[in-house]
Amino acid sequence: MFIVASRYRKWVWPAVVAVVAGSLLIRPAGVVREQYVAVTAPAGSLRPVYSARTEEKVVALTFDISWGKEQWPRVMDILKTEGVQATFFLSGPWAQQVPEAVQRVVADGHELASHGQRHDNFSKLGRHGTAENLQTAHKILKELVGKDPKLVRPPNGDFNTESLTATRDLGYETIMWSVDSLDWRNPGADAMVRRVLTLAHPGAIILMHAT
Numbered sequence: 001m002f003i004v005a006s007r008y009r010k011w012v013w014p015a016v017v018a019v020v021a022g023s024l025l026i027r028p029a030g031v032v033r034e035q036y037v038a039v040t041a042p043a044g045s046l047r048p049v050y051s052a053r054t055e056e057k058v059v060a061l062t063f064d065i066s067w068g069k070e071q072w073p074r075v076m077d078i079l080k081t082e083g084v085q086a087t088f089f090l091s092g093p094w095a096q097q098v099p100e101a102v103q104r105v106v107a108d109g110h111e112l113a114s115h116g117q118r119h120d121n122f123s124k125l126g127r128h129g130t131a132e133n134l135q136t137a138h139k140i141l142k143e144l145v146g147k148d149p150k151l152v153r154p155p156n157g158d159f160n161t162e163s164l165t166a167t168r169d170l171g172y173e174t175i176m177w178s179v180d181s182l183d184w185r186n187p188g189a190d191a192m193v194r195r196v197l198t199l200a201h202p203g204a205i206i207l208m209h210a211t
Contacts, residue, residue: 046164048174052203059204061086062177064153065101066094066119068211072101075210080108087111087175088210089153091119092137095144102144113151113175114138122154122163130166138170151175177207184209 052060061079063086065072079086088105090112095102105112116122117136125133134152141149152172154163159174167174179199181192196206 046161046168048159048164048176049205050176051178051201051205054203057202059179059200059202059206061206061208062089062153062175063087063208063210064089064115065210066091066115066155069098072098072210076101076104076108076110079110085110087113087151089113089115089151089175090141091115091155092117092140095137095140099144102141106145106147111151112141112145112147112149113153114141114149114172115153116155119155121156121158122167123158123160125163127162127166130163131170134167134170134172175205177205179204179206181206181208 052058061084063072063075065088085108088110090102090105092114102112114134114137117133117140120133122130122133138149141147148171150171150173152167153175154167157176159167164174178201179196181196183192187195200206
């Protein structure tokens with residue numbers, strides 16, 4: 001399952017979370033909380049998923065976390081208040097350090113996904129190294145919540161054919177993004193919200209960080 005944010009009316013794209021300089025901003029407007037949309041890559045394909053193929057006015061909110069302990073509770077509090085679910089790509093070491101975060105992701109109904117073990121570019125690890133990286137993180141995440149993650153986002157969005165093959169061999173789907181909030185550049189909350197609202201499209205996968 002891949003969780004896609006609630007449906008929206010009249011091309012309004014609310015519930016965009018911007019994290020910057022210790023502050024959290026959300027712009028809710030006209031949310032219609034309905035069903036979610038499943039996203040998968042074509043059978044047998046090694047291509048990552050960049051967006052959902054849909055005409056529905058929905059977007060997916062996704063958060064990568066590999067370090068930091070201050071922002072994730074604020075992000076999750078706002079998502080809960082707004083009734084919006086997201087997909088969280090968590091690294092193994094961070095999950096070990098903050099097990100309560102992993103447990104809350106599942107308890108709040110969000111999708112738990114993997115961001116690998118070390119924050120290394122998968123294309124540099126080769127097929128065996130990528131598999132080892134993913135398996136280590138997988139074991140940690142499963143031990144914490146008893147669930148098998150099925151989605152992975154490669155650190156830095158980096159991959160090649162070998163790493164994609166290793167990922168698929170382990171039963172993972174590689175999820176990328178079609179809209180980058182650029183929160184990692186700290187351009188300011190208003191700039192991030194404006195960028196996401198401008199680039200949002202049906203089935204967009206929005207990249208953010210809760211660090």
